[in-house]
Amino acid sequence: MQKEGQFHIPSGCAIAGLFCKDGRRVSGESMIDSITVMHDRSNGLGGGFAGYGIYPEHKDAYAFHVFYDNTAAKESVEDFLTQHFDIESLSRIPTRKTSGITDAPLIWRYFVHPLPRMLQDMEVDEREYVVRCVMKINAQYDGAYVFSSGKNMGVFKAVGYPEDVGRFYKLEDYAGYCWTAHGRYPTNTPGWWGGAHPFALLDYSVVHNGEISSYDANRRCIEMYGYSCNLMTDTEAITYIVDYLNRRQGLSLEEVANVIAAPFWSTIEAMPEPKRSQMTYLRNTFASMLITGPFSILLGFSGGMMALNDRLKLRSMVAAEKGETVYVASEESAIRRIQPELDRIWAPRGGEPLIFRLNEGVKF
Amino acid sequence: MAINYMVPEYEVVRDPQRCIACRVCERQCANEVHSYDPELNCMRSDETKCVNCHRCVSLCPTHALKIVKNNDTFKLNSNWSMQAITEIYREADTGGMLLSSMGNPNDYPIYWDKMLINASQVTNPSIDPLREPMETRVYLGKKPDHVERNSDGSLQINTPPQLELNVPIMFSAMSYGAISYNAHESLARAATELNTYYNTGEGGLHKDFYQYGPHTIVQVASGRFGVHKDYLNAGAAIEIKMGQGAKPGIGGHLPGTKSVGDVARTRMIPEGSDAISPAPHHDIYSIEDLRQLVYSLKEATAYKKPIIVKIAAVHNVAAIASGIARSGADIIAIDGFRGGTGAAPTRIRDNVGIPIELALASVDRRLREEGIRNNVSIVVGGSIRNSADVVKAIALGADAVYIGTAALIALGCHLCRSCQTGKCNWGIATQRPDLVKRLNPNVGYQRLVNLVNAWQHEIMEMMGGMGINSIEALKGNRLMLRGVGLNEKELEILGIKHAGE
Numbered sequence: 046m047q048k049e050g051q052f053h054i055p056s057g058c059a060i061a062g063l064f065c066k067d068g069r070r071v072s073g074e075s076m077i078d079s080i081t082v083m084h085d086r087s088n089g090l091g092g093g094f095a096g097y098g099i100y101p102e103h104k105d106a107y108a109f110h111v112f113y114d115n116t117a118a119k120e121s122v123e124d125f126l127t128q129h130f131d132i133e134s135l136s137r138i139p140t141r142k143t144s145g146i147t148d149a150p151l152i153w154r155y156f157v158h159p160l161p162r163m164l165q166d167m168e169v170d171e172r173e174y175v176v177r178c179v180m181k182i183n184a185q186y187d188g189a190y191v192f193s194s195g196k197n198m199g200v201f202k203a204v205g206y207p208e209d210v211g212r213f214y215k216l217e218d219y220a221g222y223c224w225t226a227h228g229r230y231p232t233n234t235p236g237w238w239g240g241a242h243p244f245a246l247l248d249y250s251v252v253h254n255g256e257i258s259s260y261d262a263n264r265r266c267i268e269m270y271g272y273s274c275n276l277m278t279d280t281e282a283i284t285y286i287v288d289y290l291n292r293r294q295g296l297s298l299e300e301v302a303n304v305i306a307a308p309f310w311s312t313i314e315a316m317p318e319p320k321r322s323q324m325t326y327l328r329n330t331f332a333s334m335l336i337t338g339p340f341s342i343l344l345g346f347s348g349g350m351m352a353l354n355d356r357l358k359l360r361s362m363v364a365a366e367k368g369e370t371v372y373v374a375s376e377e378s379a380i381r382r383i384q385p386e387l388d389r390i391w392a393p394r395g396g397e398p399l400i401f402r403l404n405e406g407v408k409f
Numbered sequence: 410m411a412i413n414y415m416v417p418e419y420e421v422v423r424d425p426q427r428c429i430a431c432r433v434c435e436r437q438c439a440n441e442v443h444s445y446d447p448e449l450n451c452m453r454s455d456e457t458k459c460v461n462c463h464r465c466v467s468l469c470p471t472h473a474l475k476i477v478k479n480n481d482t483f484k485l486n487s488n489w490s491m492q493a494i495t496e497i498y499r500e501a502d503t504g505g506m507l508l509s510s511m512g513n514p515n516d517y518p519i520y521w522d523k524m525l526i527n528a529s530q531v532t533n534p535s536i537d538p539l540r541e542p543m544e545t546r547v548y549l550g551k552k553p554d555h556v557e558r559n560s561d562g563s564l565q566i567n568t569p570p571q572l573e574l575n576v577p578i579m580f581s582a583m584s585y586g587a588i589s590y591n592a593h594e595s596l597a598r599a600a601t602e603l604n605t606y607y608n609t610g611e612g613g614l615h616k617d618f619y620q621y622g623p624h625t626i627v628q629v630a631s632g633r634f635g636v637h638k639d640y641l642n643a644g645a646a647i648e649i650k651m652g653q654g655a656k657p658g659i660g661g662h663l664p665g666t667k668s669v670g671d672v673a674r675t676r677m678i679p680e681g682s683d684a685i686s687p688a689p690h691h692d693i694y695s696i697e698d699l700r701q702l703v704y705s706l707k708e709a710t711a712y713k714k715p716i717i718v719k720i721a722a723v724h725n726v727a728a729i730a731s732g733i734a735r736s737g738a739d740i741i742a743i744d745g746f747r748g749g750t751g752a753a754p755t756r757i758r759d760n761v762g763i764p765i766e767l768a769l770a771s772v773d774r775r776l777r778e779e780g781i782r783n784n785v786s787i788v789v790g791g792s793i794r795n796s797a798d799v800v801k802a803i804a805l806g807a808d809a810v811y812i813g814t815a816a817l818i819a820l821g822c823h824l825c826r827s828c829q830t831g832k833c834n835w836g837i838a839t840q841r842p843d844l845v846k847r848l849n850p851n852v853g854y855q856r857l858v859n860l861v862n863a864w865q866h867e868i869m870e871m872m873g874g875m876g877i878n879s880i881e882a883l884k885g886n887r888l889m890l891r892g893v894g895l896n897e898k899e900l901e902i903l904g905i906k907h908a909g910e
Contacts, residue, residue: 256532
């Protein structure tokens with residue numbers, strides 16, 4: 046049987062996220078609690094979490110989380126890291142024995158800073174440098190996979206049900222202002238840890254429920270810009286598109302949403318100028334990055350979270366607020382579980398981005 | 410020995426019980442197949458002249474006629490077919506080159522028919538175009554590389570000139586001269602109503618049709634027939650014709666018999682003279698010369714119109730397209746070896762060029778590998794026969810398609826492949842006024858509109874089935890295709906998996 050990354054895997058899923066606008070940090074426990082309710086939306090073949098603001102003591106370093114199949118892979122990647130980065134610290138990521146989580150690879154964490162000399166030689170900015178290094182390890186180092194590479198954030202994922210994954214990684218020991226979670230229901234048995242979600246690059250992390258029908262159009266487009274879609278999953282392609290549009294083209298997240306879940310032409314035509322020509326421009330210029338088919342995604346990034354549905358809203362997604370905390374999940378039950386009393390709960394419209402950011406003055 | 414007797418390919422079968430000798434067939438046949446015998450009060454046929462255009466069959470009021478393949482045969486031979494032998498007789502007779510029309514009719518693989526389209530089941534929903542929006546709009550032209558901002562932070566609209574199409578189907582180049590005034594009028598009006606484009610071909614633009622300019626692509630070919638400043642500025646885009654699928658490597662042919670009256674005037678050539686375009690453009694012997702012509706045309710039109718470069722699908726098409734994508738051209742049109750023509754040397758039509766499916770797949774992949782796919786749009790033609798071909802072309806990577814033969818069939822063409830004779834009984838590929846008037850442009854334009862509307866509905870149904878509600882998400886989406894009965898190499902070139910994989 047082919048392994049993950051050798052063919053395109055459709056999958057259905059559950060997603061959940063919470064975000065504290067006031068920067069209050071909450072333990073990963075509550076996110077585990079929330080996603081547990083949606084157990085039946087996953088099938089035990091992948092679960093994961095992303096937490097933001099979890100490494101305040103290393104907040105200026107890129108936190109690399111890496112899976113290794115064996116020590117040989119670890120040694121060669123560590124050679125590479127030493128040549129390209131100043132390593133502030135390194136350690137095994139703490140885990141606990143959990144029934145339901147088996148065949149764990151070696152899981153290591155590195156807090157690193159790009160070497161200024163190398164940066165200068167490559168004549169790229171720091172973030173581009175990190176992207177290229179991560180891409181190189183993932184594409185060229187057999188048995189090694191960098192699955193998290195942002196600052197003051199981290200992804201924790203595995204093959205298993207999300208609640209087991211959360212306990213395996215001892216997420217109760219981490220506190221963040223934003224958490225997203227994912228339970229995977231792939232339609233095959235990939236059994237590879239790297240294939241679980243969230244999928245992350247730099248501080249962007251994506252959890253995604255859906256099966257995008259535009260996948261190969263999106264993949265073949267984004268691969269032109271130096272990304273290689275090694276996992277062949279929708280989430281990976283979405284993450285690269287967001288990175289390309291937001292970081293490299295400098296589009297705002299609202300504009301990114303208007304590319305990937307573009308309004309219908311009929312809607313655009315009814316818009317007043319100059320909005321109409323701005324929207325036409327985005328849709329025409331980045332036509333191949335339009336994503337069709339059902340999806341609900343949560344995009345985590347430093348200081349914020351974006352929730353977005355496909356334009357027909359073919360996947361369930363609800364949002365809610367209580368005080369300074371916002372919640373988004375595939376099902377209302379997942380929100381009520383951790384916050385029974387809500388100020389407001391609503392279903393965002395298809396294609397309408399919800400973007401939450403830290404309140405002014407809150408810094409991480 | 411009557412060695413110049415050619416065994417007719419077809420036999421005219423007339424049912425004497427039905428025939429009332431009304432002589433409609435006689436009047437309808439410009440090839441003079443039918444004649445009336447007053448002595449016996451019956452109709453006779455000279456089958457040697459029959460091209461099997463089905464005009465008489467269609468108009469016979471008593472359905473007394475049918476045209477069947479002639480059973481008369483030479484001694485059967487798998488190597489020396491009747492056609493091979495007959496062609497030798499004809500060439501030995503005249504010393505002339507064999508001419509034919511329309512596309513390569515021979516038994517080469519049709520890759521469209523070896524690809525199958527996907528549909529959603531369970532894991533994602535199909536989308537119902539009767540109940541949900543389903544978008545087929547396409548913009549053709551170069552896309553900006555970088556987003557730039559105005560001082561107020563808004564997006565700078567730095568998009569080079571584009572063509573906007575409601576449906577990714579355009580009418581391909583067919584010159585006024587090769588086809589009739591009424592055929593051109595039908596195409597121009599249909600393109601306007603459909604919000605797409607038709608293409609003048611290399612014969613210039615008749616004064617009457619300047620009004621359809623916003624939906625016209627004006628062509629500049631190696632003969633430069635009918636090219637002047639007003640002409641260039643009349644259209645929505647300019648197409649440089651480097652080659653044509655039906656006859657790669659040579660220029661256009663218009664027999665003098667068709668170069669009459671307004672046709673000659675529009676081309677700016679003497680009446681009755683053969684209009685044979687030079688094989689190459691004599692100002693383009695290399696890619697850097699093409700760049701100069703592209704920019705000359707842009708200068709002449711104030712950089713307001715996209716420039717299309719049309720090439721025939723030939724062996725090295727991917728490298729050629731890569732050169733064109735860097736030449737300043739906005740759109741590349743690729744014409745496959747099945748593409749039609751009003752006149753071409755038979756040997757060239759039947760033996761030169763490659764299938765459009767393979768050419769398209771290679772060009773799209775090559776441009777992506779080089780990271781220049783957004784420099785140009787890709788339009789393919791030759792031959793797109795139905796909406797499924799359109800869907801497959803777009804999934805392979807095309808932005809839009811050109812249809813020529815299909816459009817003519819909608820106008821009544823029966824593919825008798827005799828356009829070069831100028832005696833088209835359907836009023837399409839002729840300049841004889843008595844024949845031209847058989848094509849009513851009011852009817853013709855409506856039939857073209859109907860055809861494209863029907864295809865659009867079918868495209869939307871197929872897209873919806875795949876769970877795709879906008880055509881840009883289909884473009885280059887090769888996972889939506891699977892091959893059947895293709896070998897590894899063919900699958901590799903097409904960039905698709907085999908059915909069952």
